[in-house]
Amino acid sequence: xxxxxxxxxxxxxxxxxxxxxxxxxxxxxxxxxxxxxxxxxxxxxxxxxxxxxxxxxxxxxxxxxxxxxxxxxxxxxxxxxxxxxxxxxxxxxxxxxxxxxxxxxxxxxxxxxxxxxxxxxxxxxxxxxxxxxxxxxxxxxxxxxxxxxxxxxxxxxxxxxxxxxxxxxxxxxxxxxxxxxxxxxxxxxxxxxxxxxxxxxxxxxxxxxxxxxxxxxxxxxxxxxxxxxxxxxxxxxxxxxxxxxxxxxxxxxxxxxxxxxxxxxxxxxxxxxxxxxxxxxxxxxxxxxxxxxxxxxxxxxxxxxxxxxxxxxxxxxxxxxxxxxxxxxxxxx
Amino acid sequence: xxxxxxxxxxxxxxxxxxxxxxxxxxxxxxxxxxxxxxxxxxxxxxxxxxxxxxxxxxxxxxxxxxxxxxxxxxxxxxxxxxxxxxxxxxxxxxxxxxxxxxxxxxxxxxxxxxxxxxxxxxxxxxxxxxxxxxxxxxxxxxxxxxxxxxxxxxxxxxxxxxxxxxxxxxxxxxxxxxxxxxxxxxxxxxxxxxxxxxxxxxxxxxxxxxxxxxxxxxxxxxxxxxxxxxxxxxxxxxxxxxxxxxxxxxxxxxxxxxxxxxxxxxxxxxxxxxxxxxxxxxxxxxxxxxxxxxxxxxxxxxxxxxxxxxxxxxxxxxxxxxxxxxxxxxxxx
Numbered sequence: 001x002x003x004x005x006x007x008x009x010x011x012x013x014x015x016x017x018x019x020x021x022x023x024x025x026x027x028x029x030x031x032x033x034x035x036x037x038x039x040x041x042x043x044x045x046x047x048x049x050x051x052x053x054x055x056x057x058x059x060x061x062x063x064x065x066x067x068x069x070x071x072x073x074x075x076x077x078x079x080x081x082x083x084x085x086x087x088x089x090x091x092x093x094x095x096x097x098x099x100x101x102x103x104x105x106x107x108x109x110x111x112x113x114x115x116x117x118x119x120x121x122x123x124x125x126x127x128x129x130x131x132x133x134x135x136x137x138x139x140x141x142x143x144x145x146x147x148x149x150x151x152x153x154x155x156x157x158x159x160x161x162x163x164x165x166x167x168x169x170x171x172x173x174x175x176x177x178x179x180x181x182x183x184x185x186x187x188x189x190x191x192x193x194x195x196x197x198x199x200x201x202x203x204x205x206x207x208x209x210x211x212x213x214x215x216x217x218x219x220x221x222x223x224x225x226x227x228x229x230x231x232x233x234x235x236x237x238x239x240x241x242x243x244x245x246x247x248x249x250x251x252x253x254x255x256x257x258x259x260x261x262x263x264x265x266x267x268x269x270x271x272x273x274x275x276x277x278x279x280x281x282x283x284x285x286x287x288x289x290x291x292x293x294x295x296x297x298x299x300x301x302x303x304x305x306x307x308x309x310x311x312x313x314x315x316x317x318x319x320x321x322x323x324x325x326x327x328x329x330x331x332x333x
Numbered sequence: 334x335x336x337x338x339x340x341x342x343x344x345x346x347x348x349x350x351x352x353x354x355x356x357x358x359x360x361x362x363x364x365x366x367x368x369x370x371x372x373x374x375x376x377x378x379x380x381x382x383x384x385x386x387x388x389x390x391x392x393x394x395x396x397x398x399x400x401x402x403x404x405x406x407x408x409x410x411x412x413x414x415x416x417x418x419x420x421x422x423x424x425x426x427x428x429x430x431x432x433x434x435x436x437x438x439x440x441x442x443x444x445x446x447x448x449x450x451x452x453x454x455x456x457x458x459x460x461x462x463x464x465x466x467x468x469x470x471x472x473x474x475x476x477x478x479x480x481x482x483x484x485x486x487x488x489x490x491x492x493x494x495x496x497x498x499x500x501x502x503x504x505x506x507x508x509x510x511x512x513x514x515x516x517x518x519x520x521x522x523x524x525x526x527x528x529x530x531x532x533x534x535x536x537x538x539x540x541x542x543x544x545x546x547x548x549x550x551x552x553x554x555x556x557x558x559x560x561x562x563x564x565x566x567x568x569x570x571x572x573x574x575x576x577x578x579x580x581x582x583x584x585x586x587x588x589x590x591x592x593x594x595x596x597x598x599x600x601x602x603x604x605x606x607x608x609x610x611x612x613x614x615x616x617x618x619x620x621x622x623x624x625x626x627x628x629x630x631x632x633x634x635x636x637x638x639x640x641x642x643x644x645x646x647x648x649x650x651x652x653x654x655x656x657x658x659x660x661x662x663x664x665x666x
Contacts, residue, residue, distance in 0.1 A: 088494065092433070100425065125570060137470040139489070139570050146490035150483035156472070157479035161421065237458060237472050 001029040002069050003228075006058055006102065007076030008036030011177065012118070014043065015221045016074055021047035026072065027229030037065045038077065058098035066105040072114045072228045073164075075102050081122055081279075082184050084144040095147035099154055106164040115155065115164040116227040118171050119240060121213055123149040126284035128211040132242060133288040141282040156239045167227040167235070172213040172245035173283075174220050176310040185279040189214060192250070193257055193307060196264035197314075205273030208251035211285035215245045216306040223297050230296050244289035246300040256303040260311065334362040335402050336561075339391055339435065340409030341369030344510065345451070347376065348554045349407055354380035359405065360562030370398045371410065391431035399438040405447045405561045406497075408435050414455055414612075415517050417477040428480035432487055439497040448497040449560040450488055451504050452481040452573060454546055459617035461544045465575060466621040474615040489572045500560040500568070505546040505578035506616075507553050509643040518612040522547060525583070526590055526640060529597035530647075538606030541584035544618035548578045549639040556630050563629050577622035579633040589636040593644065 003020060007013045017036055024047070025031055035052045036042040044051040056062045058077040066073060077098055084091030099117075106113050122145040123138045130136075138149040148170075155166040177190040181202070188205055189212055195202035215223075223243045232239075258265040293299065301309075336353060340346045350369055357380070358364055368385045369375040377384040389395045391410040399406060410431055417424030432450075439446055456471045456478040463469075471482040488499040510523040514535070521538055522545055528535035548556075556576045565572075591598040626632065634642075 096429075135470050137468050138486070140486065141493070141570055143490050143494065146486045150486045153471075153473065153479045153483045153486075157476050160474070161476065237474055 001026055001031050001071045002033045002035075002067070003031060003072045003074070004035040004037065004066050004070055005042075005074040005076060006037045006065065006098075007074075007078060008053075009038030009040060009042030010076055011217070012174070012220060012224065013038070013074070013076045014045075015217060016076075016224055017042070017051075018045045019221060019225060021045035021051070024048050026225070029071075033067075035065055035067070035070075037062075059093045059101055061098075061101040061105055063105070066102070066109065066113075068109060070106075070109060070113050072116070073102065073106065074116045074224060074228070075099065076118050076224075078118065078148075079144070080184065081142055081144040081186070084147060085142055088143060091143050091147055095144065096150060096154075099151040103154065103158045103163055106158070112159075112162055112165045114228055114232075115159075115166045116224055117151065117155055117166060117168045118224075119148040119152050119168050120145060120170055121172050121245075121283050123152070123170060124284050125282040127282060128285040130284050131286045131288055132284045134238065134242070134291045142279070152240050156237060159239050160237060165232055166239045167230065167232060168240040169223055169227055170240060170242050171220055171223075172215040172243070172287075174217055175212075175214045176306065177217065178314075185276050188276070192268050193253060194310070196257055196267040197261055197307070197311060199264075199267070201267045201269060203271045203273075204250065204268050205271055205276040206250060206280060208249065208254065210250045210280075211247060212250070212280075213245045213247055213283070213285045213287060214306075215243065215300060216309050218309055219245075219298070219300050226297055234295070241292050241295060241297065242287045242289065243292045243297050244299045245287060246303065246306065247286050248303055252303060256307055259304065260307045334359055334364050334404045335366045335368075335400070336364060336405045336407070337368040337370065337399050337403055338375075338407040338409060339370045339398065339431075340407075340411060341386075342371030342373060342375030343409055344550070345507070345553060345557065346371070346407070346409045347378075348550060349409075349557055350375070350384075351378045352554060352558060354378035354384070357381050359558070362404075368398055368400070368403075370395075392426045392434055394431075394434040394438055396438070399435070399442065399446075401442060403439075403442055403446050405449070406435065406439065407449045407557060407561070408432065409451050411451065411481075412477070413517065414475055414477040414519075417480060418475055421476060424476050424480055428477065429483060429487075432484040436487065436491045436496055439491070445492075445495055445498045447561055447565075448488065448492075448499045449557055450484065450499060450501045451557075452485050452501050453478060453503055454505050454578075454616050456482040456485070456503060457617050458615040460615060461618040463617050464619045464621055465617045467571065467575070467624045475612070485573050489570060492572050493570060498565055499572040500563065500565060501573040502556055502560055503573060503575050504553055504556075505548040505576070505620075507550055508545075508547045509639065510550065511647075518609050521609070525601050526586060527643070529590055529600040530594055530640070530644060532597075532600070534600045534602060536604045536606075537583065537601050538604055538609040539583060539613060541582065541587065543583045543613075544580060545583070545613075546578045546580055546616070546618045546620060547639075548576065548633060549642050551642055552576075552578075552631070552633050559630055567628070574625050574628060574630065575620045575622065576625045576630050577632045578620060579636065579639065580619050581636055585636060589640055592637065593640045 041055040125141040140146040374388040458474040473479040
């Protein structure tokens with residue numbers, strides 16, 4: 001089985017690559033080759049199969065990225081929220097032209113590969129009060145979400161035509177991401193847990209009763225791997241899935257934080273940031289997971305388990321003395 | 334006021350152009366220039382203002398098509414259902430790249446022009462039983478519908494960013510179109526009225542209880558003109574409108590046909606055409622018109638009035654001895 005990951009240098013791309021390298025197989029079939037593609041040549045994990053690392057522009061996709069015989073493509077390359085908002089052409093080029101280029105490359109294979117694509121909670125604008133279901137219309141409030149929703153339509157159509165076999169995951173905000181706070185509107189969703197767990201202060205720009213839809217890095221990676229192997233026969237025309245993310249309030253996050261490290265919640269400082277609040281207030285927080293569960297996506301664990309996962313991973317990394325590889329920003333909307 | 338019509342040589346483009354030429358003004362402001370653009374240079378109506386006619390490729394839009402000072406763009410250029418299904422690249426190039434090119438041209442104007450865009454009932458796949466409302470998700474069953482739905486997302490985002498001020502009309506099947514039966518799946522929707530009204534036989538590929546969502550050419554043109562001048566302040570992020578089309582069964586169409594021309598209904602022959610029925614069965618027939626009516630779109634007249642409109646127009650044309658100009662196929666999905 002041959003696998004390609006676009007955006008292979010990114011946070012989730014690297015996680016998927018490492019999981020594939022560790023397992024050596026996918027869906028019960030041995031992996032015979034892995035190609036990682038990103039703007040800069042991505043780090044290649046040690047694996048029992050050949051791993052190619054290619055640098056380039058996804059909108060001008062080098063043919064070697066999706067070579068003949070490719071069975072699965074994880075198309076994770078994207079320009080995320082803040083960047084797509086700051087640079088319209090760049091977002092359009094990577095998020096739409098890049099997707100078209102991947103469609104064309106899959107079509108040239110002559111047999112439809114599985115195509116796993118990451119869309120986002122940011123493609124909705126229902127707000128924290130509404131429950132998003134399978135039938136909910138996407139009315140994005142940002143260019144990133146609009147481009148992702150348009151790409152979903154293009155991939156569903158390409159699937160119907162037999163060019164590829166798409167499964168689109170609309171990812172929740174991934175938390176706890178490793179790294180440092182940044183300019184992403186969703187940065188605080190990781191930061192209010194990560195920094196206090198490390199004994200540092202963090203800024204909170206929304207009220208305690210603000211609700212979010214989140215997923216841990218491990219769950220997001222599990223879902224991507226499941227999307228690569230699930231039976232799509234029952235999906236019909238609709239190739240997009242709202243996975244079974246975790247709906248939490250900021251207050252619940254702070255309680256779980258305090259339980260994990262007593263005194264940590266006091267390190268979270270409330271700040272006024274109307275600009276950030278206005279953006280995140282358009283993201284829905286409640287999703288009906290029925291379709292995702294029926295398609296075999298594993299339910300998310302508890303908030304406590306999510307924090308435990310981060311703490312254990314941090315300890316492993318500290319023991320190994322390794323720095324956290326931090327390239328892209330999938331899941332950081 | 335300067336106006337541009339892409340797809341200006343098409344059926345609806347020509348109708349809009351003639352209406353503008355006759356009125357001399359739009360929304361109470363005098364028209365100072367009209368530019369018609371299509372693959373072949375469109376016929377220019379006689380008008381009291383200059384009319385330019387330009388030929389070219391919408392995806393490689395000549396700058397003169399949307400010149401500085403443009404106030405309103407009717408973006409009607411499209412590759413319709415059968416053609417977009419037969420040629421994926423052509424559909425993507427015209428329906429998506431063409432829309433991007435129009436967005437870029439509007440953006441370069443430096444002030445947001447009104448952009449009237451035609452989407453379609455074919456962007457839905459709810460089928461004749463479901464009532465389509467403002468919140469209904471578009472899950473297209475054809476490439477034309479997928480490209481139109483994606484273009485809607487791109488235009489809503491371009492509006493939010495201030496590049497233009499879009500109003501998208503999801504047009505019903507336009508009936509009665511002039512001309513002859515053709516290979517479009519929707520051809521029978523005009524043909525079963527038009528041919529018998531002219532004393533000729535027509536083929537009916539669906540059962541009598543089959544329901545359709547239709548609009549007369551005059552109503553569709555009225556709606557396009559209203560979309561050019563309505564106050565968009567109340568539209569918010571959602572720039573798409575399901576206009577108040579007419580829901581009719583084939584049986585009702587045949588009764589109205591017989592009333593208009595006794596004996597005419599007997600000229601309609603039932604034929605088995607499972608391929609056509611499979612396509613049109615994915616198009617919903619019932620729409621909630623509340624939002625369109627609130628935005629000032631005029632309700633549709635009766636089926637009898639729709640037939641009367643065609644009969645009167647045919648008589649006028651026959652008296653004038655003029656052939657029917659028949660270029661594009663907007664509204665013929």
